[in-house]
Amino acid sequence: MTKLSRRQFGMAGLALAGVSLAGALPALAQQLKGGKLRVAVLSELANYDPQQLSTVNFHVIKNLYDSLIEYTPEGKPEPSLATEWTIAPDKKSVTLKLRSGVTFHSGTPFKADSVLATLQKGADPKRGKNVFATMSIVKDWSAPDDATVTINFKAPVPERQILDLLQFLLPIDPKGIDTVETVPAGTGPYTLVNRAVGQSLTLKANPKYWREKQPIVQDLVFTVFSEDASASAALESGAVDIVYNGSSRSAVRLKNAGFQVFAGPGPLVQVFRINSTRGPFRNKAFRQAFNHLMDRASILRVGYAGLGKVVALPWAPASPAYDESYNATYAYDLEKAKKLIAASGLSADEIKNWKLLVNGSDESSVAISQIVQGSLQKIGIPVELDMRQGAEYVTALLGGDFAATFGAVGNVQKFPSRVATNSIYRTSGNPVLKDPHPHPDYVAAIARVDAASGGAAEVKAAYDNLNKVMVDEAFGIPTNSYDVGLIVASDKIGGITLDIDNLFVARTIGFK
Amino acid sequence: MTETLARLKLLLRRLLARRGAALGLGFLLLVALAAAFATVLPFDPLAQSVAASLLPPSAENWFGTDELGRDILARVIYGARTSLLTAVGAVVIAALIGVPIGLAAGFYGDWRDSLLMRCIDVLLALPNILFAMALIAVLGRSQGAALIAVGIAGIPGFARIARAQVMALRQLDFVTAVRGFGGSPGYIMFRTILPNALSPLVVQAIVLASIAILLEAALAFLGVGVPPPTPSWGEMLRTGKSYLYEAPTYAVLPGIVLTLTILSLDTIGRALTAILDRDETDASGETIGGRR
Numbered sequence: 001m002t003k004l005s006r007r008q009f010g011m012a013g014l015a016l017a018g019v020s021l022a023g024a025l026p027a028l029a030q031q032l033k034g035g036k037l038r039v040a041v042l043s044e045l046a047n048y049d050p051q052q053l054s055t056v057n058f059h060v061i062k063n064l065y066d067s068l069i070e071y072t073p074e075g076k077p078e079p080s081l082a083t084e085w086t087i088a089p090d091k092k093s094v095t096l097k098l099r100s101g102v103t104f105h106s107g108t109p110f111k112a113d114s115v116l117a118t119l120q121k122g123a124d125p126k127r128g129k130n131v132f133a134t135m136s137i138v139k140d141w142s143a144p145d146d147a148t149v150t151i152n153f154k155a156p157v158p159e160r161q162i163l164d165l166l167q168f169l170l171p172i173d174p175k176g177i178d179t180v181e182t183v184p185a186g187t188g189p190y191t192l193v194n195r196a197v198g199q200s201l202t203l204k205a206n207p208k209y210w211r212e213k214q215p216i217v218q219d220l221v222f223t224v225f226s227e228d229a230s231a232s233a234a235l236e237s238g239a240v241d242i243v244y245n246g247s248s249r250s251a252v253r254l255k256n257a258g259f260q261v262f263a264g265p266g267p268l269v270q271v272f273r274i275n276s277t278r279g280p281f282r283n284k285a286f287r288q289a290f291n292h293l294m295d296r297a298s299i300l301r302v303g304y305a306g307l308g309k310v311v312a313l314p315w316a317p318a319s320p321a322y323d324e325s326y327n328a329t330y331a332y333d334l335e336k337a338k339k340l341i342a343a344s345g346l347s348a349d350e351i352k353n354w355k356l357l358v359n360g361s362d363e364s365s366v367a368i369s370q371i372v373q374g375s376l377q378k379i380g381i382p383v384e385l386d387m388r389q390g391a392e393y394v395t396a397l398l399g400g401d402f403a404a405t406f407g408a409v410g411n412v413q414k415f416p417s418r419v420a421t422n423s424i425y426r427t428s429g430n431p432v433l434k435d436p437h438p439h440p441d442y443v444a445a446i447a448r449v450d451a452a453s454g455g456a457a458e459v460k461a462a463y464d465n466l467n468k469v470m471v472d473e474a475f476g477i478p479t480n481s482y483d484v485g486l487i488v489a490s491d492k493i494g495g496i497t498l499d500i501d502n503l504f505v506a507r508t509i510g511f512k
Numbered sequence: 513m514t515e516t517l518a519r520l521k522l523l524l525r526r527l528l529a530r531r532g533a534a535l536g537l538g539f540l541l542l543v544a545l546a547a548a549f550a551t552v553l554p555f556d557p558l559a560q561s562v563a564a565s566l567l568p569p570s571a572e573n574w575f576g577t578d579e580l581g582r583d584i585l586a587r588v589i590y591g592a593r594t595s596l597l598t599a600v601g602a603v604v605i606a607a608l609i610g611v612p613i614g615l616a617a618g619f620y621g622d623w624r625d626s627l628l629m630r631c632i633d634v635l636l637a638l639p640n641i642l643f644a645m646a647l648i649a650v651l652g653r654s655q656g657a658a659l660i661a662v663g664i665a666g667i668p669g670f671a672r673i674a675r676a677q678v679m680a681l682r683q684l685d686f687v688t689a690v691r692g693f694g695g696s697p698g699y700i701m702f703r704t705i706l707p708n709a710l711s712p713l714v715v716q717a718i719v720l721a722s723i724a725i726l727l728e729a730a731l732a733f734l735g736v737g738v739p740p741p742t743p744s745w746g747e748m749l750r751t752g753k754s755y756l757y758e759a760p761t762y763a764v765l766p767g768i769v770l771t772l773t774i775l776s777l778d779t780i781g782r783a784l785t786a787i788l789d790r791d792e793t794d795a796s797g798e799t800i801g802g803r804r
Contacts, residue, residue, distance in 0.1 A: 374741075
């Protein structure tokens with residue numbers, strides 16, 4: 001029986017954190033003072049449902065709710081509302097021990113019934129939202145007593161995938177589960193005071209919070225800015241203490257001006273998405289040429305101010321499938337690209353018979369698309385940019401109405417098959433590539449990763465195989481990781497906690 | 513023909529006599545020549561050099577470089593092509609459609625006038641920028657679409673001015689005489705009245721040209737103008753604003769060129785209006801646009 005307890009992982013996590021992120025983690029919490037923390041954000045939150053996780057809600061969720069378990073920035077699990085989790089030897093179930101003495105904001109005690117209600121919501125195709133796909137591995141669940149929950153799986157599930165599920169589950173108060181979109185119903189360190197839609201959100205410290213000496217600041221005020229430059233100016237003028245989720249370019253500038261910048265371990269990866277059911281992209285050699293047509297260093301520099309890493313695979317460094325060697329093997333090389341295009345056997349007319357779809361609302365996408373356009377021009381392939389704005393672009397992207405386009409993918413630091421939650425990487429019902437999936441080797445590679453619940457060698461072989469298949473099929477060409485949820489803080493702020501998903505965690509933040 | 517040339521020559525002479533108009537004309541001439549001969553100049557507006565991005569103005573790059581390391585001066589020069597082509601195209605479209613509508617409405621009066629003018633009122637009621645954006649949404653994002661959108665937005669101006677001119681002229685003796693000699697409605701409208709109504713229409717053409725350049729830039733600034741990498745002043749302003757801290761000249765210099773172009777057109781338009789309104793005569797008794 002594999003037992004992953006607080007002692008095992010907490011110690012390892014703390015040791016690693018101490019080495020690499022001493023300045024970033026809440027080690028100095030005792031010396032920090034409370035007060036009113038003013039945070040500039042660039043998006044209005046959609047609602048308070050923790051199962052509708054999107055970047056617009058990133059600043060709120062971890063302040064109103066707690067996960068069953070947490071990850072350290074290095075990806076090590078540690079207890080939260082679940083104090084222990086025991087994975088069965090056959091990896092077909094996990095049993096959780098729940099923390100005692102915790103209450104929801106309403107005063108309701110946190111017990112097994114709330115975890116069951118949360119699982120029930122997540123498994124509901126209408127109410128489960130972002131959690132629903134992750135729940136596909138779950139068969140059923142039970143609660144032998146108020147402090148214990150057992151989740152059963154349909155088949156043996158890799159350990160990391162089980163942990164991802166537990167980390168993704170944020171218990172909701174059963175009494176408030178039906179109104180959770182409008183009224184927060186968590187156990188989190190802050191409670192809602194007031195929301196002025198489009199302007200601000202005010203929270204105050206939860207007096208019954210279960211983590212000792214947290215939260216540090218008593219009042220937490222988020223102010224919504226529509227312009228990145230305005231948020232930066234507010235920080236520089238002292239009107240706010242932190243800018244959350246601003247642009248990489250502003251972060252670099254503010255860092256040079258003496259502000260603190262914190263980048264979490266959960267970046268996005270920019271992917272040149274190829275619709276392999278259209279035109280010249282049906283040809284594998286032609287697609288493979290794009291592995292070498294991406295001037296990744298320029299894309300990272302121009303699009304993201306150099307904040308991130310060039311990648312040839314859709315993984316963040318924290319991902320267990322991350323393999324840096326691919327960056328060199330599939331580096332920018334126009335000669336190699338030309339050879340592959342020549343090997344494709346396509347005519348000169350065929351290879352230029354497509355347009356590059358561009359999200360005109362996103363300046364980074366416009367710039368990096370022009371870099372690719374320039375690279376293509378250099379090898380004699382003139383292509384036009386098909387600029388579309390906002391909803392028009394999203395409709396084309398999610399409907400597969402494009403030949404090629406840039407689009408970021410998330411969940412790149414977690415269990416590798418989670419990448420299949422992104423539309424271009426879906427193994428079934430893929431809105432771009434349609435059914436039956438035109439790349440059965442890729443589908444089989446994802447299935448192999450999901451089934452690799454044995455030893456480390458088996459798991460590594462499955463990851464290696466997936467990586468190899470991804471660059472071979474070449475329907476998604478990753479170019480770089482970049483930061484989402486960047487935190488830029490004044491020098492009087494301390495105790496920043498880096499969340500694995502780059503969500504904003506205010507409970508450890510205080511004033512120096 | 514000789515008479516028309518003589519009139520133009522006189523008009524030019526009087527324009528040049530006004531300092532503001534002369535300066536404006538000189539600047540516009542410079543922009544137009546640069547745009548016309550851009551291909552023979554040693555500039556490539558599309559050549560990227562990311563390693564040399566966001567450089568300040570220098571001897572090598574007079575206006576500096578943009579985020580992709582492209583020469584901003586080259587893009588300003590080629591952007592002038594986009595702006596001037598849009599201006600000329602929009603004026604032609606607006607004049608070709610708006611003037612006949614105005615002539616017919618003013619000439620016939622009655623229900624035809626009401627019908628045509630209500631249609632024009634509907635067009636006039638639509639905010640230019642909104643109408644242009646809607647049209648681009650239908651036609652797709654291209655220079656042609658921007659040109660048509662701006663052109664259609666300019667129709668009401670020409671129609672209303674043409675109508676007003678016809679209504680003022682149609683009862684005058686020289687028109688009555690032509691009618692008496694059996695001139696057809698078409699002949700009277702286009703050969704008799706129109707030549708005598710040209711002056712305000714020329715002014716309107718210049719005003720629309722400046723509006724067209726500004727509207728094209730606004731559309732590009734909003735992200736619905738000419739698609740990149742085709743240079744456009746509005747697109748440069750849109751992108752340059754993101755780099756105001758790192759490279760202020762990126763947005764400022766194209767903005768200055770755009771402002772000076774609009775200012776030049778407006779100054780010329782105002783000068784023309786003043787000259788034609790007064791129907792000035794010089795010592796020799798020559799007239800520019802008066803009725804003959």
